[in-house]
Amino acid sequence: MSEPGTTTPAARFTLDSAFAVGSVNPRLYGSFVEHMGRCVYTGIYEPGHPAADADGLRQDVMELIRELGVSTVRYPGGNFVSGYRWEDSVGPREKRPTRLDLAWRSTETNEFGLGEFMDFCAKTGIEPMMAVNLGTRGVAEAVQLLEYCNQPGGTELSDRRIAHGAKEPYGIRMWCLGNEMDGPWQIGHKTAEEYGRLAAETARAMRMIDPDLELVACGSSGSGISTFAAWEATVLEAAYDQVDYVSLHAYYEEIDGDRDSFLASAVDMEHFIESVVATCDHVRARLKAKKRINLSFDEWNVWYIRRSEAAAPPDWDKAPRLLEDNYSVTDAVVFGSMLIALLRHADRVTSASLAQLVNVIAPIMTEPGGPAWRQTTFYPFAQASAYGRGTVLRVEVDSPTYPTARFGDVPLLHATAVTDDETGDITVFAVNRSQTDALPLEIDLRGVDAGVMVEHLVLADSDPEATNTADRPDRVTPQAATGTTLTDGVLHAELEPLSWNMIRLTGRQN
Numbered sequence: 001m002s003e004p005g006t007t008t009p010a011a012r013f014t015l016d017s018a019f020a021v022g023s024v025n026p027r028l029y030g031s032f033v034e035h036m037g038r039c040v041y042t043g044i045y046e047p048g049h050p051a052a053d054a055d056g057l058r059q060d061v062m063e064l065i066r067e068l069g070v071s072t073v074r075y076p077g078g079n080f081v082s083g084y085r086w087e088d089s090v091g092p093r094e095k096r097p098t099r100l101d102l103a104w105r106s107t108e109t110n111e112f113g114l115g116e117f118m119d120f121c122a123k124t125g126i127e128p129m130m131a132v133n134l135g136t137r138g139v140a141e142a143v144q145l146l147e148y149c150n151q152p153g154g155t156e157l158s159d160r161r162i163a164h165g166a167k168e169p170y171g172i173r174m175w176c177l178g179n180e181m182d183g184p185w186q187i188g189h190k191t192a193e194e195y196g197r198l199a200a201e202t203a204r205a206m207r208m209i210d211p212d213l214e215l216v217a218c219g220s221s222g223s224g225i226s227t228f229a230a231w232e233a234t235v236l237e238a239a240y241d242q243v244d245y246v247s248l249h250a251y252y253e254e255i256d257g258d259r260d261s262f263l264a265s266a267v268d269m270e271h272f273i274e275s276v277v278a279t280c281d282h283v284r285a286r287l288k289a290k291k292r293i294n295l296s297f298d299e300w301n302v303w304y305i306r307r308s309e310a311a312a313p314p315d316w317d318k319a320p321r322l323l324e325d326n327y328s329v330t331d332a333v334v335f336g337s338m339l340i341a342l343l344r345h346a347d348r349v350t351s352a353s354l355a356q357l358v359n360v361i362a363p364i365m366t367e368p369g370g371p372a373w374r375q376t377t378f379y380p381f382a383q384a385s386a387y388g389r390g391t392v393l394r395v396e397v398d399s400p401t402y403p404t405a406r407f408g409d410v411p412l413l414h415a416t417a418v419t420d421d422e423t424g425d426i427t428v429f430a431v432n433r434s435q436t437d438a439l440p441l442e443i444d445l446r447g448v449d450a451g452v453m454v455e456h457l458v459l460a461d462s463d464p465e466a467t468n469t470a471d472r473p474d475r476v477t478p479q480a481a482t483g484t485t486l487t488d489g490v491l492h493a494e495l496e497p498l499s500w501n502m503i504r505l506t507g508r509q510n
Contacts, residue, residue: 082135089113424507
């Protein structure tokens, strides 16, 4: 970082279509709906709301979800799933039992259940990603849920679904084998040996019904947990042949005012990804396996965990206000950097779930009976989902650095680029981590077929704590940057301090 009164040296990188990371799987832009706080009740589902449809789904929220560009939704948890009884959530609402949810010390009415979730997915064009309970339940219940969901008919469970109003099978392809089973906080917490065997046996039984399912084994619930890497190795030794993915979970927050380290959170995220890839490939070599395990980063976000831990726990309330973090410009920049980290590893991270979708550490907020609005983090996700489709190009930055307490010297620039396979259009996503200085950027485009610059949008603000609220829902929005040029195959731009940037260029064939 430059001294006051001096100019920050330019950051540079070169794009060449011959050097690609891999193709972006649309599932990278997934999200997560858990029966927690107000994610479901007064979030996506609120009968009686002026914007609710005949099924109680908030149409204003669904419109924002479509704008966000969510591809998949993981459901119903999260910690909630480890006490989940799927049978409670189907059939006539008036006959569904109300139960205590031990995970979040709440009361669950089951008014919104499996059928309602599938209806929500159909209306928003989202692929469901279902989790099974391997905490308090096991193989039999997982197989029964699969049969209820996917068997066309002719069995007691599939005919029960039909009687409940769903004539066609749900056809759910992707299934999570439990949630965070390494965590002592998890209902039914298990050792790696216990979980690995249970995951393998559950997967084997589910594949007896449908061998083409895509199954996700629980990886570590965080890279800081004491069993990290050893957990993945042990689980995959037992279940490698039966699963397709291993999961990763990571949340980041600013701790003790150390904003410089917070802005570099993606350094840790990328190291986490690369460590899990190395573990998966080590087990693959040991087992002499042909297939390759991919990664499902099915929980990620900025989350102020220390604030939530300090709050009073709910007293068995229905849909209490939990984890309703109000995201700032700073949070959005870190969030965008995390998206960049996922894209930079698109060859192995082929599924991801932003946790969560509405109200609970979410890009969309609502008020009961009132409005819905976009948080600052909404915009980087929506832009990446809209334009980060195609092939990720390898980006190796030459950037000035700045010192951090947690990660040492870190590049000011964090960036990736995606080229549209059909049009040849190129989109650059870039973050300037400097809190004080603009960052000149030079991109050598002579290795790609770039045409003209379409737009440079920036999310930044003179107040790094600025947020969007119900009263000021558009306080922070992306704005057009000025001064960005493309001359003789080199793009020149200036990235504002503490900013998320999207720069779009056409392909020459356009």
